[in-house]
Amino acid sequence: MQAFSAALKKEGKCIGLVPTMGALHEGHLTLMRAAKEKCDVVIASVFVNPTQFGPNEDFDAYPRRFEEDCRKLESVGVDAVFHPEPAEMYPEGYCTYVNVDGDITHKLCGAQRPIHFRGVATVVTKLMNITRADEAFFGQKDAQQVVVVRRFVDDLNIPVHINMVPIVREDSGLARSSRNAYLSPAEKEAALVLSRSLRKAKAAYNGGETNAEALKAIVTEEIQNEPMAVIDYVDLFSFPALLPVETVNEPCLLAIAYGLTVRVIPPWWQRSSLKTKVAAAVPLGALFLALFAAYILAWQSLQIPDTFLPTEHFFDLPFYVSQIRWALEGVGLGKPAWGDIPAGERLELGLGLLAAALLAAVIAGVLLIQALRKRVYKTVGKD
Numbered sequence: 001m002q003a004f005s006a007a008l009k010k011e012g013k014c015i016g017l018v019p020t021m022g023a024l025h026e027g028h029l030t031l032m033r034a035a036k037e038k039c040d041v042v043i044a045s046v047f048v049n050p051t052q053f054g055p056n057e058d059f060d061a062y063p064r065r066f067e068e069d070c071r072k073l074e075s076v077g078v079d080a081v082f083h084p085e086p087a088e089m090y091p092e093g094y095c096t097y098v099n100v101d102g103d104i105t106h107k108l109c110g111a112q113r114p115i116h117f118r119g120v121a122t123v124v125t126k127l128m129n130i131t132r133a134d135e136a137f138f139g140q141k142d143a144q145q146v147v148v149v150r151r152f153v154d155d156l157n158i159p160v161h162i163n164m165v166p167i168v169r170e171d172s173g174l175a176r177s178s179r180n181a182y183l184s185p186a187e188k189e190a191a192l193v194l195s196r197s198l199r200k201a202k203a204a205y206n207g208g209e210t211n212a213e214a215l216k217a218i219v220t221e222e223i224q225n226e227p228m229a230v231i232d233y234v235d236l237f238s239f240p241a242l243l244p245v246e247t248v249n250e251p252c253l254l255a256i257a258y259g260l261t262v263r264v265i266p267p268w269w270q271r272s273s274l275k276t277k278v279a280a281a282v283p284l285g286a287l288f289l290a291l292f293a294a295y296i297l298a299w300q301s302l303q304i305p306d307t308f309l310p311t312e313h314f315f316d317l318p319f320y321v322s323q324i325r326w327a328l329e330g331v332g333l334g335k336p337a338w339g340d341i342p343a344g345e346r347l348e349l350g351l352g353l354l355a356a357a358l359l360a361a362v363i364a365g366v367l368l369i370q371a372l373r374k375r376v377y378k379t380v381g382k383d
């Protein structure tokens with residue numbers, strides 16, 4: 001790639017770069033067309049960049065359709081595709097990162113994705129160096145990304161001009177995004193709440209409402225009316241400075257991020273409200289107590305002679321261990337086998353087994369709920 005670009009440079013060609021992560025759609029192709037119009041040669045990069053994904057994010061699941069992407073790129077006249085492997089971009093020993101350490105990376109998406117913009121800035125710098133681009137094209141859909149890229153390009157004196165291309169939407173109003181592939185038809189329908197809420201806020205602004213809080217409240221209320229959507233943030237900042245505003249009397253960015261199913265950021269117990277935690281803990285705790293009470297009552301009502309009341313063994317770990325060992329022996333995993341156990345003790349053993357099974361079921365239930373909640377928070381859209 002570097003040799004290709006060096007030869008173009010020698011010929012004095014203007015090189016345009018469009019960085020993408022693939023799974024291309026009309027939004028990407030609009031960027032390509034804008035680059036074609038302005039540059040002699042257009043290079044598209046298709047690279048799912050691992051350094052911009054957090055540990056619980058969708059790097060592995062991110063859609064990869066390279067052959068289909070190439071056909072699309074060819075159809076809009078892109079001259080070259082750069083599609084490196086992660087190990088080519090980040091070989092063993094790699095340790096250099098571009099860290100845009102200003103307020104602009106700590107808000108909006110940066111607030112919940114602490115390493116995201118470091119990964120973006122690093123890969124975009126590398127792509128610019130490799131392709132020796134004169135012009136680079138980014139979508140307004142990721143408006144904060146444009147601000148960050150412009151910042152480090154200025155700060156590091158990188159001789160590339162940054163172009164911002166307007167958001168491309170589906171007819172329904174949904175912003176086109178590779179991650180829309182994660183959405184079921186019902187989720188896609190629910191995601192329309194984003195563009196709808198923004199249109200509502202815009203109508204209010206056009207009608208004279210310039211108070212930032214009021215505009216944010218319009219968006220928030222609309223999204224809250226959609227049961228499937230969970231708001232990550234609704235924020236309004238000046239653009240491109242990304243400074244807080246009270247009154248909208250300059251260009252501003254009203255940005256929303258919401259969860260449906262894509263992005264796993266913190267696990268649910270960190271994200272969910274106290275109310276949700278209590279709502280989950282109370283029935284599970286109650287179920288556990290009910291099972292334990294039933295176990296004790298069973299002991300007492302059976303009145304098995306020469307044995308013990310389990311209440312004496314509440315905090316008696318060796319007792320629980322002996323129950324499990326007993327249970328194992330009972331199912332033939334130890335000695336003596338079931339038939340060798342005296343009848344009265346079999347009852348004890350049966351109850352021990354039952355209690356252990358119920359406890360395991362409760363633990364499994366908790367783990368399952370946790371896993372499901374993680375998936376629920378896997379999807380994100382922003383607008």
Ligand code: AMP
Nearest residue numbers: 020021022027138139141142167168176
């Ligand atoms: P991605 O492949 O999602 O990293 O996106 C690559 C580039 O395409 C980024 O600059 C995005 O902002 C831009 N892009 C993605 N979707 C759209 C869209 N719907 N409209 C305009 N640009 C987009």
